[in-house]
Every structure is written in structure tokens, then in C-alpha cells.
Amino acid sequence: MIEIIFNKSENRSIAYDNNIEIGECVFVETKDCWNIVHTEVDKLYQGQGIALKLVQNIIQNAKKFDKRIIAECSYARKVLEQKKSI
Numbered sequence: 676m677i678e679i680i681f682n683k684s685e686n687r688s689i690a691y692d693n694n695i696e697i698g699e700c701v702f703v704e705t706k707d708c709w710n711i712v713h714t715e716v717d718k719l720y721q722g723q724g725i726a727l728k729l730v731q732n733i734i735q736n737a738k739k740f741d742k743r744i745i746a747e748c749s750y751a752r753k754v755l756e757q758k759k760s761i
Contacts, residue, residue, distance in 0.1 A: 676692075676693075677690055677691070677692055677697070677720075677723070677725060677728075678690070678691045678692075679691075679725075679728050679729060679732050681732055681733075681736045683736070683740075686701060686702050686703065686704055686709075687699050687700060687701040687702065688700045688729045688730075688732035688733050688736075689729075690716065690720070690725050690728070690729055692720070697716060697717040697719075697720045697725070698714075698715060698716035698717060698720065698725050698726065698729055699713070699714070699715060699729065700713070700714045700726070700729035700730055700732070700733050700748075700751065701713040701714075702733055704742070707741075707742060707743055708742060708743045708744070708745060709733065709737050709742045709743070709744055709745075710744075710745050710746065710747055711730065711733055711744065711745070711746040711747065711748045711751035711752075712746075712747045712748055713748050714726050714729055714730060714748050714750045714751050716729075726750055727754060730750070730751045730754045730755075731754075733751075734755075734758075
């Protein structure tokens with residue numbers, strides 16, 4: 676089973692399959708903003724919605740820490756734009 680873990684000290688959310696890291700979403704923190712700079716999922720696990728879950732995990736935690744979200748990462752930017760249009 677795929678598990679998504681938020682690691683604030685490493686500024687990323689991580690996807691695990693039985694303790695094996697299979698993906699990550701990395702952000703850079705400034706005062707009031709988290710900038711998602713990279714999202715990647717192992718080739719064997721692509722197409723399962725894991726990247727979306729990683730980005731959503733960062734968004735959920737940004738709300739908890741009262742941070743704005745922006746994205747240099749093209750995938751995360753698309754997710755954020757879709758979220759705004761809903």
C-alpha cells in the first residue's frame with residue numbers, strides 16, 4: 676500500500692511503498708510562502724495518481740502552517756491552476 680508522509684524538516688512530502696521511497700514533492704520555504712519546485716514518482720509507479728497525492732499533501736500542510744503556495748514545478752502548477760478553477 677502506498678503511504679504519503681509529510682516531512683517538514685526536509686521540506687517535502689514522500690511516497691512510500693512498504694518503506695521504499697517511490698516519489699517526492701519538494702518545496703522551498705520563505706516567510707509566508709511554500710514554492711513547490713519538484714515532483715517526481717518512480718517510473719514503475721507512474722499513472723496511479725501518486726504525484727497528485729504528493730502535491731495535495733503539501734497543500735494541506737501549507738494550510739496548517741498558514742503558508743501560501745506557489746509552484747515552479749510545472750506539474751504542481753497545473754494542479755494549483757485546476758484547483759483555482761473548481
